[in-house]
Amino acid sequence: MTGPAYPDWDAVYRDNIGWVYRLMYSKVGNQPDAEDLTAEVFMTALKPLRVSATVPEVRKYLKMTARTVLASHWRDRMGREVTRIEEDIQEGPADDGGQPTAESGTGDRVRWLLAKLPDNYRQILELRFLQAFSARDAAKQMGVSVANAKVLQHRALKMAARLGGEAP
Incomplete structure (x- = not known):
């Protein structure tokens, strides 16, 4: 000591x-x-x-x-x-397929954002946040390394934030 x-x-x-x-x-x-x-x-x-x-x-x-x-x-x-x-998220397609408005529910906004993302970005966000997978489990499900899953998640969140700013 x-x-x-x-x-x-x-x-x-x-x-x-x-x-x-x-x-x-x-x-x-x-x-x-x-x-x-x-x-x-x-x-x-x-x-x-x-x-x-x-x-x-x-x-x-x-x-x-x-x-x-x-x-x-x-x-x-x-x-x-x-x-x-x-x-909050209902299964099935969005009502009109257009952009969500300020009056739209959170579910409509989330569906719209997810639909605008590339498949791998959408998948990592769905696994991590909607299905509560750990980073390790999401990586395994996607067939990528844990580090890659974390990078995908970071990039997907950044893109979703940019897209979220575009929604009326």
């Missing part, structure tokens, strides 16, 4: 609570979730973390724990959101 260590768990908490909370708040955007996630970070880190660890080691471990807790939060949250999106 090199460098200063915290004298006790209370000191670990007092020294790190501020930046962990600010990180969580910046990622989730609301106080109740940020508070819950901050508490979860410390509760998760307490058991495996040695009180004799140096200050930089503690901060690094808390940051890694925060990343894991946040990923779990968004995985859970997006799981619920994906279900809501699927309910």
Whole structure:
């Protein structure tokens, strides 16, 4: 062990609570979730973390724990959101095949955007967001590497954003 260590768990908490909370708040955007996630970070880190660890080691471990807790939060949250999106999208062709208007439902807008994308872009977005596939499962389904699937997803989202700006 090199460098200063915290004298006790209370000191670990007092020294790190501020930046962990600010990180969580910046990622989730609301106080109740940020508070819950901050508490979860410390509760998760307490058991495996040695009180004799140096200050930089503690901060690094808390940051890694925060990343894991946040990923779990968004995985859970997006799981619920994906279900809501699927309910909005009706099977079958769009009513008039034209561009969606501001009065159109979200489902019409999503169908219009997906129809405008190249097949591989449409497929990756459908797998990842409408069917809640992991990047690995979507890559396997498409017969591409995980890295390629991530690149396809990024490019598809950029193209969809551009197209979304064109819709009236």
